[in-house]
C-alpha cells in the first residue's frame with residue numbers, strides 16, 4: 001500500500017506524496033453487491049481505500065434531467081427503497097468509506113432534490129438519508145449532492161451536518177469561503193473538497209504519473225462498467241484493475257480517505 005511505503009520512506013518521501021481519493025457514486029438498494037466487488041475488490045485487497053457515495057433511499061422511478069430513466073437503477077418501480085433492503089450491499093459497504101449521496105436522488109418539480117430553495121426540505125432529506133444509512137449499519141463521513149447541485153439554503157444545511165462536502169463544480173459565488181493555511185477551504189464549518197470527475201482510463205499508469213499535488217478526487221460511476229444485461233464490460237474493467245496495480249506500486253501517491261483530510 002502506497003501510504004505504508006511513504007511512511008517507512010521517512011519525512012522526505014511523505015512530503016512528496018500526492019494524495020488521491022477514489023469515489024464511486026450512485027450505489028443504491030437496487031445495486032448488485034457483486035458489481036462493486038468486481039470493480040473495487042482489487043483495490044480493497046491491496047489496502048487502497050475507496051469511498052462509496054450511497055443513495056440512502058433511492059426513488060425507483062427516478063429520471064435524469066433529460067427525462068431518461070436513471071441508469072443506476074437495476075430495478076424500476078414506484079416509491080422508494082431504503083439501502084437496508086439490500087443487506088448484501090450494506091455488508092459490503094462496511095469495507096468502504098461511506099458518503100451520503102442525496103436522499104432519494106429524485107427530481108422535484110423539475111430540479112434535483114438539493115437544487116431547491118427550501119431549507120426545511122433540505123434538512124429533512126439530509127436527516128432522513130443519514131438515518132437510512134445508519135439503519136443499514138453505515139456511518140457517512142461526508143455529503144455529496146446529486147449532480148453537485150445546491151442552493152445557498154441546501155448547502156448551508158448540508159455543511160451544518162457534515163464535516164466535509166465533496167463537490168465537482170467551481171464553488172458558487174454565493175458561498176462564503178474561508179481559506180486557511182494550506183489552502184483548505186471551508187464554508188459554514190465544513191471542509192470543501194473539489195472532485196475532478198471521472199478520469200479517462202485509456203492510460204492508467206499515465207493518469208497516476210500526471211497527478212498533481214493533492215488531494216485529487218476521482219469520481220467513478222460503477223454502472224458505466226456494465227451493459228444493459230448487467231454484464232461487466234471487459235476492457236474498462238481491466239483498465240480499472242491496472243489502475244489498482246499501478247497505485248499499489250506508486251511510492252509517491254497516497255490513496256486516502258476523506259477522514260484523513262479532516
Ligand SMILES: [Zn+2]
Nearest residue numbers: 025026146147
Ligand atoms: Zn448521482
